[in-house]
Amino acid sequence: xxxxxxxxxxxxxxxxxxxxxxxxxxxxxxxxxxxxxxxxxxxxxxxxxxxxxxxxxxxxxxxxxxxxxxxxxxxxxxxxxxxxxxxxxxxxxxxxxxxxxxxxxxxxxxxxxxxxxxxxxxxxxxxxxxxxxxxxxxxxxxxxxxxxxxxxxxxxxxxxxxx
Numbered sequence: 001x002x003x004x005x006x007x008x009x010x011x012x013x014x015x016x017x018x019x020x021x022x023x024x025x026x027x028x029x030x031x032x033x034x035x036x037x038x039x040x041x042x043x044x045x046x047x048x049x050x051x052x053x054x055x056x057x058x059x060x061x062x063x064x065x066x067x068x069x070x071x072x073x074x075x076x077x078x079x080x081x082x083x084x085x086x087x088x089x090x091x092x093x094x095x096x097x098x099x100x101x102x103x104x105x106x107x108x109x110x111x112x113x114x115x116x117x118x119x120x121x122x123x124x125x126x127x128x129x130x131x132x133x134x135x136x137x138x139x140x141x142x143x144x145x146x147x148x149x150x151x152x153x154x155x156x157x158x159x160x161x162x163x
Contacts, residue, residue, distance in 0.1 A: 025060035036077035
């Protein structure tokens, strides 16, 4: 019985240690008032930025143990443009495939065990967003923006292993 208790205690300690070693991703949206073409309604804007924050955090699963990533988004313009719609109760995003590609400016810092190993600024954009191969279904919200972020993350931060 004592051996079983020791094994359970050891498993618990290992689980806590593994949880402490997991990667963390912090995302800050800086000066939202300067962003372009965000939804007017605060709830829709929060939903959009929340989905992208969650996406950055999901990409953090690709970081090596002990690595943390801090991202400050300083400008963001999602694909398409907004058209007010009283009929549907929400603004509609219309994408023409012309000069309405998604773009994002950000600053990033990648930390390994408390030491900065990489940092910089990035200007993300996908001018061919409607012709680019994507891993996302057409029904996926913000699929063009997520693909653009995936491309940057895989090239700059860490290879993408989990899809």
